[in-house]
Structure formats: structure tokens, C-alpha cells
Amino acid sequence: MYSNSSPTETQLLASYERLIEISHQLNSTLDLGTLLRHIISAATELTKTEEASILLLDPTTGELRFESTTNSNTLEMEDIIVPKEGSIAGWVVTHGEPRVIQDVSHEPSFFSRVDDTLEFKTRNLLGVPMRAQNRVIxxxxxxxxKDGARFEEHDIQVLITLANQAAIAIENARLFQQSDFISEMVHELRTPLAALKASTTLLLRPDLPSEKREDIIYTMQGETERLIRLTSEFLDLARLESGRAKLDIASFDLLRLIKESVDVVLSQASDRGVTLEILCEPFTISGDRGKIKQVLLNLLTNAIKYNRQGGTITLDARVSPVHEEPFVELAVNDTGYGISKENQKNMFQKFYRVANTAGFTTGTGLGLAIAKHIIEAHGGHIWLESQEDVGSTFYLTLPLSQQS
Ligand SMILES: Nc1ncnc2c1ncn2[C@@H]1O[C@H](COP(=O)(O)OP(=O)(O)O)[C@@H](O)[C@H]1O
Ligand SMILES: [Mg+2]
Structure with a gap:
């Protein structure tokens, strides 16, 4: 009923062969972001379409949102909650059936807010449910x-098969993320909790000399602060990893933010005799000021903590030479111990701390993992260059504001 030029047997066979290859690829990654990108690029390839998107039901709120799309404006799309009534995607999740719209201009239930927001023109679309363990996710x-063609029965079948494989891979990645995260988190919480328990036991001893009492209380205070920092950083990272953290984008002056952040860490720096130097010119950024401040504060505290006594930190910014669009590149340079090639590879992984510095500094090993999520959510990059015994430079790029 959909076909007027049905594909040949060979073409069908080729797309099923391709599906098997893709399915191997999907099962080989447990990283949710990478997985979603593989799925949408497979979807456009197999159905010969211009764009593809994945919308997922939020497991806690039940809201339907864009999680990933081939469209470059993913960030704006992610803010849109797609109504379950009055949208094609909503219809597909509620009914659990595929839906083809050959011409959206004749379709009253088409949800046009996405097109309006992105200045995109949807001509036709095919939506299929993603089902894992008999549940539509x-x-x-x-x-x-492409080429003004219509969706054929064959497109529907191929996309359904892909969607079901994708749904299982997404569920696996989510489960892995959770189990991984929860066990690591519990592990990290145990050390400060054990220290607190030991301290209370000591404090309760009647024979404890009174001058010891104060030391123990200071230890308890330190461990409590560590617990607070750990739990709030865990929450931040969990929100970022699950895609629940939304960016609050506005234009702001980067230099002002840098000065503000430097002020926060100034006393910490002078405790170690570290001097800070800002060489940046003013740039207007488009981004989430609060979250970017969190990134800057982490880079600055790292540059202080892992610097040598009396070292320096230099901040510099220039227009990025690597982005096609206008981006700024910020560099935070320190004269610290540096990071070996081996350790550089793991630098942005959660809980990763270099063994020889972890001993004498406080930290959670979450700061750089959080920073990477925040910068990449802005479409930027974060990376480092470092030489042992010389120092490190952390670079990040952020979109410049287009308003002049
Ligand atoms: N500027 C730096 N110089 C040397 N090592 C660094 C620097 N920044 C980060 N590191 C190393 O990377 C690890 C992870 O950093 P981060 O994620 O911010 O965690 P934290 O600061 O809580 O330990 C640190 O524990 C440290 O070993
Ligand atoms: Mg840190």
C-alpha cells in the first residue's frame, strides 16, 4: 500500500546486512551519547532521509523529549517537551505503533513547535516506537x-528493526551507567563515613585527653565537608550524564566571569604563594554562566592544588582556530608537576586522580568529568597539554555570542 517502486530483493538484502553490522556496533558501546549518535546516523542511512531524531520518555517524569538528533540544534531541541497528545511522536509512544506522514502540511496533529524553534521544514516523517522488554521507551x-521520495513499507520495517535493537542497547547502557555509578559512589562515600565513625568512637572514650578532642573535631569537620562536596558533585554528574541538566543560555562577558572566579580562589592561591595572571581580552560568550563558572573554578583550584609552592597560573583567551563557527579558546596554564602521557588519557574520567598527588590534596576526581560534560553540552571541547615537572595547560572552547 505504501509502495509504488518497491526495492529489489538485492537492495532489501543489503539493508538487512547493514542492519546486522549496525547492531554489532550498537552492542559494542555502553556510552549513551555515542550510542544515540550511532543510532540516528544509522536511521538516516537506512531510510535515505535527511534527518533523524530520538525522543525518549523520561523514566521519572514520563515527559517525552528529544535526546539526540542529526540536526545541529540539539541543544535547543532538548528543551522542548513534546506533548503526548497533539504530536506524531506522542501518538507513536501512546499507541506503540509506527506512523507515517507523507505530507505534514495536511496533518493537523503535527507538532510544529520544533520546526518553528529551529527554522526547519519537515516535509514528511516516519516515527516508530522503541521497545525494550515490551515497554515503549x-x-x-x-x-x-531524500530526492522527494515517499516512505515505503520497506523503510518502516527497517526502521522498526533498528529501533528495537537500539532500545535494547539504550537500556543496557542505562543499566550499566547506573550500576557503575552507584557502586563507585558508595565506594567513595565509605572512606569519609568510616573516618567519621572512628572519630565518634574516639570522642566517646572517657579517657580521651581533652587536647585530642579538638583535633578529632577538626577531622570530623573536614570529612563532613568532603561528604557534602562528594554528594553535590555526584548529583551534578548524574544529572549531566543522564541528560537531565538543562543549560540556561545567555550572553555574558567572559573576562568578568574570569575575574569573579579568580577572586573566589585568591586566598587559596596566596596560601600556596601562587600568583594568578589574566591576559585575556574581553569576549562575549553565549552559554550557561553558572555552569561555566563551575568549570573555571575547578580548573583554577586544580591549577593551585597541583602547582608548586610559589608557582604561577596564567589565563589567556583567543578566537578558536579549530571551530568553523565563532568560538573562543581559553587556556589555563600552571607551573605545576605536570601530568604523564599515561595519566593524560584518563584525565576526564570520573573518579580519576593521579595517585601521587591524590595523597596530599583533597578532591573527588569528579571536577574534570563534570567540566567535560558542561563544555561539550555547549558544543565546545576541553583538552590538555602537559609536561612532567614543567606544568599543564587546560584548554576549553565556548561559543561566542552572535549578538554584537
Ligand atoms: N593542573 C593540574 N596539574 C596536575 N594534575 C592535575 C591538574 N588538574 C587535574 N590534575 C589531576 O587530575 C585529577 C582529576 O582532577 P579533578 O577531576 O578536578 O578532580 P580533583 O581535583 O577533585 O581531584 C586530579 O586529582 C589530579 O591528579
Ligand atoms: Mg578538581
Whole structure:
């Protein structure tokens, strides 16, 4: 009923062969972001369409949202809650069936807010449910057949097969993320909790000399602060990893933010005799000021903590030479111990701390993992260059504001 030029047997076979290859690829990654990108690029390839998107039901709120799309404006799309009534994707999750719209201009239930927000024109679309363990977890959409073609029965079948494989891979990645995260978190909480328990036991001893009492209380205070920092950083990272943290984008002056952040760490720096130097010119950024401040504070405290006594920190910024769009590149340089090539590879992984510095500094090993999520959510990059015994430079890029 959909076909007027049905594909040949060979073409069908080729797309199923391709599906098997893709399925191997999907099962080989447990990183949710990478997985979602693989799925949407497979969807456009297999259905010969211009764009594809994945919408997932939030497991806690039940809201339907864009999680990933081939469209470059993913960030704006992620803010849109797609209504379950009055949208094609909503219809697909509620009914658990595929839906083809050959011409959206004749379709009253098409949800046009996405097009309006992105100045994008949807001509036709195919939405199929993503089912894992008999539960619909979201929708896979393929948008705009290339060369003015229509969606065929074959497109529907191929996309359904892909969506079901993808749904299982997403569930696996989510489970892995959770189990991994919870066990690591519990592990990290045990050390300060054990220290607190030992301290209370000591404090209760009647024979404890009174001058010891104060030391123990200071230890308890330190461990409590560590617990507070750990739990709040855990929460930040969990929100960022699950895609629940939304960016609050506005234009702001980067230099002002840098000065503000430097003020926060100034006393910490002078405790170690570290001097800070700002060489940046003013740049207007478009981003989430609060979250970017969190990134800067972490880079600055790292540059202080892992610097040598009396060292320096230099901040510099320039227009990024690597982005096609206008981006700024900020560099935070220190004269610290540096990081070996081996350790550089793991630098942005959660809980990773270099063994020889972890001993004498406080930290959670979450700061750089959080920073990477925040910068990449802005479309930027974060990386480092470092030489042992010389120092390290952390670089990050952020979009410049287009308003002049
Ligand atoms: N500027 C730096 N110089 C040397 N080592 C660094 C620097 N920044 C980070 N590191 C190393 O990377 C690890 C992870 O940093 P981060 O994620 O901010 O965690 P934390 O600061 O809580 O330990 C640190 O424990 C440290 O070993
Ligand atoms: Mg840190």
C-alpha cells in the first residue's frame, strides 16, 4: 500500500546486512551519547532521509523529549517537551505503533513547535516506537526522504528493526551507567563515613585527653565537608550524564566571569604563594554562566592544588582556530608537576586522580568529568597539554555570542 517502486530483493538484502553490522556496533558501546549518535546516523542511512531524531520518555517524569538528533540544534531541541497528545511522536509512544506522514502540511496533529524553534521544514516523517522488554521507551523518527521520495513499507520495517535493537542497547547502557555509578559512589562515600565513625568512637572514650578532642573535631569537620562536596558533585554528574541538566543560555562577558572566579580562589592561591595572571581580552560568550563558572573554578583550584609552592597560573583567551563557527579558546596554564602521557588519557574520567598527588590534596576526581560534560553540552571541547615537572595547560572552547 505504501509502495509504488518497491526495492529489489538485492537492495532489501543489503539493508538487512547493514542492519546486522549496525547492531554489532550498537552492542559494542555502553556510552549513551555515542550510542544515540550511532543510532540516528544509522536511521538516516537506512531510510535515505535527511534527518533523524530520538525522543525518549523520561523514566521519572514520563515527559517525552528529544535526546539526540542529526540536526545541529540539539541543544535547543532538548528543551522542548513534546506533548503526548497533539504530536506524531506522542501518538507513536501512546499507541506503540509506527506512523507515517507523507505530507505534514495536511496533518493537523503535527507538532510544529520544533520546526518553528529551529527554522526547519519537515516535509514528511516516519516515527516508530522503541521497545525494550515490551515497554515503549521512546520514538525513533526519520525526517524528509531524500530526492522527494515517499516512505515505503520497506523503510518502516527497517526502521522498526533498528529501533528495537537500539532500545535494547539504550537500556543496557542505562543499566550499566547506573550500576557503575552507584557502586563507585558508595565506594567513595565509605572512606569519609568510616573516618567519621572512628572519630565518634574516639570522642566517646572517657579517657580521651581533652587536647585530642579538638583535633578529632577538626577531622570530623573536614570529612563532613568532603561528604557534602562528594554528594553535590555526584548529583551534578548524574544529572549531566543522564541528560537531565538543562543549560540556561545567555550572553555574558567572559573576562568578568574570569575575574569573579579568580577572586573566589585568591586566598587559596596566596596560601600556596601562587600568583594568578589574566591576559585575556574581553569576549562575549553565549552559554550557561553558572555552569561555566563551575568549570573555571575547578580548573583554577586544580591549577593551585597541583602547582608548586610559589608557582604561577596564567589565563589567556583567543578566537578558536579549530571551530568553523565563532568560538573562543581559553587556556589555563600552571607551573605545576605536570601530568604523564599515561595519566593524560584518563584525565576526564570520573573518579580519576593521579595517585601521587591524590595523597596530599583533597578532591573527588569528579571536577574534570563534570567540566567535560558542561563544555561539550555547549558544543565546545576541553583538552590538555602537559609536561612532567614543567606544568599543564587546560584548554576549553565556548561559543561566542552572535549578538554584537
Ligand atoms: N593542573 C593540574 N596539574 C596536575 N594534575 C592535575 C591538574 N588538574 C587535574 N590534575 C589531576 O587530575 C585529577 C582529576 O582532577 P579533578 O577531576 O578536578 O578532580 P580533583 O581535583 O577533585 O581531584 C586530579 O586529582 C589530579 O591528579
Ligand atoms: Mg578538581
Amino acid at each position: 521512546g520514538v525513533l523518527e526519520a525526517v524528509n526522504k
